Amino acid sequence: MNLTVLRKDFLAGVVVFLVALPLSLGIAQACDLPAFAGLLSGVIGGVVVTLFSPSRFAVSGPAAGLVTIVTGAVATLGSYSLVLLAIAIAGLLQAAFGLLRAGRWIGLIPDSVIQGMMVAIGLQLVLQQIPVFTGAETAAAGELFSPACLSVAAGAMLILLLWQQP
Numbered sequence: 001m002n003l004t005v006l007r008k009d010f011l012a013g014v015v016v017f018l019v020a021l022p023l024s025l026g027i028a029q030a031c032d033l034p035a036f037a038g039l040l041s042g043v044i045g046g047v048v049v050t051l052f053s054p055s056r057f058a059v060s061g062p063a064a065g066l067v068t069i070v071t072g073a074v075a076t077l078g079s080y081s082l083v084l085l086a087i088a089i090a091g092l093l094q095a096a097f098g099l100l101r102a103g104r105w106i107g108l109i110p111d112s113v114i115q116g117m118m119v120a121i122g123l124q125l126v127l128q129q130i131p132v133f134t135g136a137e138t139a140a141a142g143e144l145f146s147p148a149c150l151s152v153a154a155g156a157m158l159i160l161l162l163w164q165q166p
Contacts, residue, residue, distance in 0.1 A: 020046070020061045027062045030128065031070040033080065038062070065121040067128070 135149025
């Protein structure tokens with residue numbers, strides 16, 4: 001293997017790690033799961049995709065849209081062990097659908113349905129972050145928001161708005 005290619009692959013792996021780690025931890029927290037669950041799922045998912053994907057350029061990672069589904073599952077099922085069992089069953093179903101080549105039927109779902117689902121998930125994620133943004137969870141008794149949290153969040157939003165890449 002070429003040393004230059006190995007170096008570039010290593011740097012790409014570090015970049016993916018730096019993006020995936022906080023995302024995995026944040027999604028676990030948003031799902032009301034331990035941070036270790038997010039870390040473990042990110043690592044296991046990456047290894048499984050690497051081992052079984054036929055693509056040389058496969059990238060895997062947590063999907064923020066699943067936060068609403070997992071949060072609902074934890075609330076409905078009531079325990080993490082039942083959620084993990086449901087996830088294992090879902091994984092087996094996905095493998096079975098893959099073996100049956102069921103993905104070819106995805107084209108039958110209208111784009112408007114998929115877009116509507118994505119908008120609903122996005123809105124739910126935004127609404128879940130409003131208390132974090134305003135610091136309502138950490139505000140002192142009698143206060144609606146934490147000035148420190150709100151200023152950090154507003155500063156971060158300002159940086160995001162001003163730091164537009166061409």
